[in-house]
Amino acid sequence: MIEGQPSATAFRVAMRRAAHQLLDKPLIFEDPLALTIVGGDRGSVLARDELSRADSPGGETIRAFLAARSRFAEDRLAAAVARGVRHVVLLGAGLETFAYRNPFADKGVVVFEVDHPATQAWKRERLAATGIAVPDNVTFVPVDFATEHLDQKLLEAGLDPGVPAFFSWLGVAPYLTEAAILSTLGIIAARPGGGEVVFDYAESPEKLTLLQRLAFTTLAGRTASLGEPFVTFFRPDDLAGRLAALGFSSIEDRTGPDLGQIYLGGASALDRAAIGHVVAAIKTAATATAELDEPATAA
Structure with a gap:
């Protein structure tokens, strides 16, 4: 990010979430506030420069992956709530709208939105301007x-x-150093109450075909020009080992094509999301672990 300014990629992601509601059928992820928070109706949203590539194969793929990672995160959240979790932390919340359409509010689910001060102040201005109640x-x-x-x-x-x-941590890790990513995951893992984190990352573009690499290079150039370059890539097996070393278990790593099979049931634009991954990892509460480690005593 450029110091003192809100995240530019946060707005682009929000615009693509809005475009997904308008352009893609079937919807992977329904967000009734996606259009509202960017301050537009169908005509104005589709006319904006950020969506000039909305009907290109590359634009469709990006929209599909962004929608699928949000769907995956909220599906995992629903399962966590069913297990009794009542505290949700949105790291790098950007213009994410979950907190304002929270379907679990009646169950006592509370939301902590974490973001850089400049981005968060900008979001709160947008919430007020668009009439979304907090x-x-x-x-x-x-x-x-x-x-x-x-x-x-x-x-x-x-x-x-x-x-x-x-913890939902979407659209952030690729822009951070490896040390910063692992530090944040370590903080989550160290919480004695345990919990779950869902985040996304990118594999190295080395595995891409020539055309895919050209598309990636174009995307990377755009984000870099906004002051938010891609910084870190992981190998799936290496990342899984690092998560396990931090104490996470039940690690689920899904690629774009995996998500396409789950949510669309077959071939789709997600098949072209070649390097994007979404991970869910659970950290067992320290008290539960301690109980398991304690030797049994005779009655």
């Missing part, structure tokens, strides 16, 4: 990662580290 169960947590610590800021915001929490 529920009482939403807490904004501005964090400048250059000078502040995530775990401390969450504690100050009222998130008890001893309760399980669900």
Whole structure:
């Protein structure tokens, strides 16, 4: 990010979520606030420069992957809520709308939105400008990662580290250094209450065909020109090992084609999402682990 400015890619992602609601059938991910938060109707959204490539194969693929990763995250969240999780943390929330259409509010699910101060201030301006109400169960947590610590800021915001929490961290990791990614995952893993994290990452573009690499190079150039270049790539087996070393279990890693099979049941634009992955990993609560490790005693 450019210091003092909101994330430019956050707006592009929001625009593509809105375009998905208008252009793609069947929908992978339904978001009734996607159009509202970008401040547009069908005509104005489709006319914007950011969507001038909306009907290109590359644009369709990007929209499909962004929709699928959100669907995957919210499906995993629903399963976590069914297990009793009631605290949701959106890391790098951008213009994500989950907190304002929370289907689990009646179950006591609360949301902590974490983002860079400039991006979060911009989002709150957009919420006010577009008339999207902020529920009482939403807490904004501005964090400048250059000078502040995530775990401390969450504690100050009222998130008890001893309760399980669900972390959604989408569209952020590829722009961070490997050290920053693993540090954040380590903070999540260290929470004694345990929980789950869903995040996305990119494999090295070396595996791409020539045409796919040209498309990726174009996309990477656009994000770099916005001050948000791609920085880190992982090999799936290496990342799985690192997650396991941090204490995560039940690691589920899905590629674009995997998500296409799950949500569309066959060949789709997601087959061209060659290097994007979404991961879900669970960290068991420390108390539960301790109980399992304790030797049995005679009655």
